[in-house]
Amino acid sequence: VSSWGDALAAVGERPVLGYGPGRTYVALAPRRSAEIARAEGPDLLYFDAHNVVLEVLTTTGVLGLGAFVGWMWFATRKARGPLVGFAAVGAVIMLVEPVSHGFAPLVVLALGVAAPRRSRRAARPRAEPWVLIGSGVLAGVGLLAGVALLVGDAAYLDTVRDPRVASLAPAQRWWPPWPDVALREAQLLSLDAQRTGDPTEKSAALAAAREARRRDPAMPFVWEEVGLLETVFGSPDRARTAYLGALKRNPWSSEALAALMQAEVRAGHPKAAVRYRRALCEVRALQCPR
DSSP: OHHHHHHHHHHTTSTTTOSOTTOHHHHHGGGOOHHHHHHHOTTOOOSSOSSHHHHHHHHHHHHHHHHHHHHHHHHHTTOOSHHHHHHHHHHHHTTTSOOOTTTHHHHHHHHHHTSOOOOTTSOOOOOOHHHHHHHHHHHHHHHHHHHHHHHHHHHHHHHHHSOOGGGGHHHHHHOTTOHHHHHHHHHHHHHHHHHHOOHHHHHHHHHHHHHHHHHOTTOHHHHHHHHHHHHHHSOHHHHHHHHHHHHHHOTTOHHHHHHHHHHHHHTTOHHHHHHHHHHHHHTTSSOOOO
8 A cells, every 4th residue: 555655656746658668666666665665675676556557557647547447448338247257356356466467468358258249140340451451560560579578588587597698699689678688698797707807707797787777777776786896896986876876766775775884884984884774774684683
């Protein structure tokens, strides 16, 4: 419920078009309370509003919600049969749970099957040629995009089994805009750089982390990775800037808080370090005496 309140507060800043599909974390993460961070973990972010109506409103704004409500009205007003009940139960579940890519399509398909069936004797409407051509083109584009996502996802996950930069090449080819690929490349390159000490690999790891940050500067994880690699391979000042950037996007990032606390201790600023320690204690990332 607290997270829903954060989502509504975020909608006030971008009411018309929202934060973009799949980008609920951009709205929620900077507004996380200490209560949520303690309950869920300081580094676990919600990528969904856990309410389909709020999810649509937060990510696509008032215009998107209006289109969604209109679509649901035309989809449900003449639907009949037991599958309507199934879809209704599914909708209730999605009012308190994330919109799962495994469950939501099943609910929508059930709703579609529950639509009234056309009589066999009724004349079938004939589509205009431009409608058929346009539908075919859009279907082809959607199919190609779906295949690219699946292939890129499989290649990305394969790097868990084969943690080499070379194994990430298919994902880089099929998933060029995704920050996850650049972030994974930075992690793999940093492992190689720590093993070999090669300055070229250190620079490449930092460049990959910065590229991940450029692709999605709203994601706290990419700022944390830049901060970590700047601490190990680059500049302490740039590391501090990166960790402060992570806190701006997730005020309870345990990695950023711990790194900044340690940096203040090393710099001889114990009073400044106390502020970060208190935040870590507040979300129980540290075991602190009461």
